[in-house]
Amino acid sequence: MLETALNAMAQQYLDLTLCKSRCDESDIQWYTEGPFWRRTNMRFSREYKILPDYEIGDMKHGKTLEDVLDECTHLKANLKLYKETARPDEMQRIDYIIDHVVNLHTRTRLLLGEKIPYNTMTDLMYGLVAPAYELKQFDDILGEMEQALPGSGSVQDKIARFRKKITVPPEKLLQVMTDGTKAFHDMSMENMTLTGNSMPRVRVRELADPKMEFLSILFGYDYNHLEYERNFNLLFNWTVDHIVECIGHEMEPGHLTYYEKRIQTYIDTGWPEMAVVSLYSSSSAFTEGSGRYVIDMCFDHSMDKKVDFEREYIFKKADLDMGLVELMPLWHQFSEMTGYGKLEASRRLWDGEWSLEEALAFLKQYGFVDKDTQTADIEKMACDMGHFTSHEHARDVVKEYFRSVTSSVEEEWRLYEKLCCAHMSMRGMQDKTYRIDF
Ligand SMILES: [Zn+2]
Structure with missing residues (x-):
């Protein structure tokens, strides 16, 4: 039961990521749609095709960047609520999903034109802040x-x-x-x-x-x-x-x-x-x-x-x-x-x-x-x-x-x-x- 709730929140993260990729061409580095996937025709080109390699199609649609931003905020709050009573063995998974929702939220803010200082941006988007190089x-x-x-x-x-x-x-x-x-x-x-x-x-x-x-x-x-x-x-x-x-x-x-x-x-x-x-x-x-x-x-x-x-x-x-x-x-x-x-x-x-x-x-x-x-x-x-x-x-x-x-x-x-x-x-x-x- 518990895992079902967490899976639903993770699925929401996944859906939002795919939707956002419509406005963020190079974003999807890898995507597993299901246990198997293969090309079924020769309709591809060695002239233009770059990553992502997928025809994600309608999974990209249905939400604006504002929707993504809004849903990320709620999703993060729900995950934090869930964490309060979660089992210890779920903590790393919850933290991972929260991190990734924050990453997605931050990238969406940037796509909407918001200005965020560099170190704050990398902290929120990758969990990393690079030292100053002399x-x-x-x-x-x-x-x-x-x-x-x-x-x-x-x-x-x-x-x-x-x-x-x-x-x-x-x-x-x-x-x-x-x-x-x-x-x-x-x-x-x-x-x-x-x-x-x-x-x-x-x-x-x-x-x-x-x-x-x-x-x-x-x-x-x-x-x-x-x-x-x-x-x-x-x-x-x-x-x-x-x-x-x-x-x-x-x-x-x-x-x-x-x-x-x-x-x-x-x-x-x-x-x-x-x-x-x-x-x-x-x-x-x-x-x-x-x-x-x-x-x-x-x-x-x-x-x-x-x-x-x-x-x-x-x-x-x-x-x-x-x-x-x-x-x-x-x-x-x-x-x-x-x-x-x-x-x-x-x-x-x-x-x-x-x-x-x-x-x-x-x-x-x-x-x-x-x-x-x-x-x-x-x-x-x-x-x-x-x-x-x-x-x-x-x-x-x-x-x-x-x-x-x-x-x-x-x-x-x-x-x-x-x-x-x-x-x-x-x-x-x-x-x-x-x-x-x-
Ligand atoms: Zn690389």
Whole structure:
């Protein structure tokens, strides 16, 4: 009886999320409509289709953003009332649903044009507040890059040249992506209990938008299988580090593994809240952050092992300059700093402290973007201002949490697998109060 009431509230959350997605195109990252789903015709295009992969159709309709806002308020109050007499073993589930209703409520406020300070926004939408990053750490890494990178000219020129030199040429991309995908699939299988049927098919093609990294097509799923196709863009500049990130984070053991685990959890429990992953939510921040951290778990947190992988799977197969391999550890540090730099730029832009021009000048000064980057590109980045908090900072939160509750990489893998199926809490992971058996 009790669970029925909670399921009804979770179903309301799900319905509201789907309705809101009509006004929020990129929101639905994953959705399980039922135990099975498959395409039944060939009416899809490899030219335009991006996430979401679903024809959600009329489930999107019936409510305005004002309705969503209003219902969220009541739903939250009902959940809090329910919590007062709930059983202890229901608490994590209730907290999870409350968090997600608050996430949805906040995103809806933004869609209606409300202005909320950056840190408040990320707190309400992901359960996360990123620390302030000092300019000094950016100065330090820039100084190191200046010293270490070969060639002459300004440090920004050296960075741009290095970036170009570690870019995989289009004619080698299919081989590199295919072999890398298989290698990450094998590492995931080695460390987790997975069906093994969800390795995506890899394609490469020239996509209409050169800045789009890939285009995904979901063909179907069931409890034991995710049928996915990923089309990587031949026009995109694929650097070595970005390829590793894109395979491990976007596919296995990152997002696709998370989706596989969520389908199974939904089928096993029937909990409606497990059917959806909304981009603007704490479960999304979890898969974004853990999807980054889990790459380092694949290499036992050893930079040497990661760089060995890059040498064998990317530098060699793509005929890149092997002399640059030794600079990859520094480059990875720089990439991490780039993320923090973009986070800081997003925050200051959002809060009105910087103009687009000032943000662009800052990013160029530190080599975080190339010199031909335009304010229009920064405007694009500004479409999803929470991105760097739900990625960079979420990764750091996952990292610190995993380190505080586990004592080996094996334990980390068990914890990761458990969290993929759990009512996790980013807020609880950030303040380290969240507990789960693994
Ligand atoms: Zn992601």
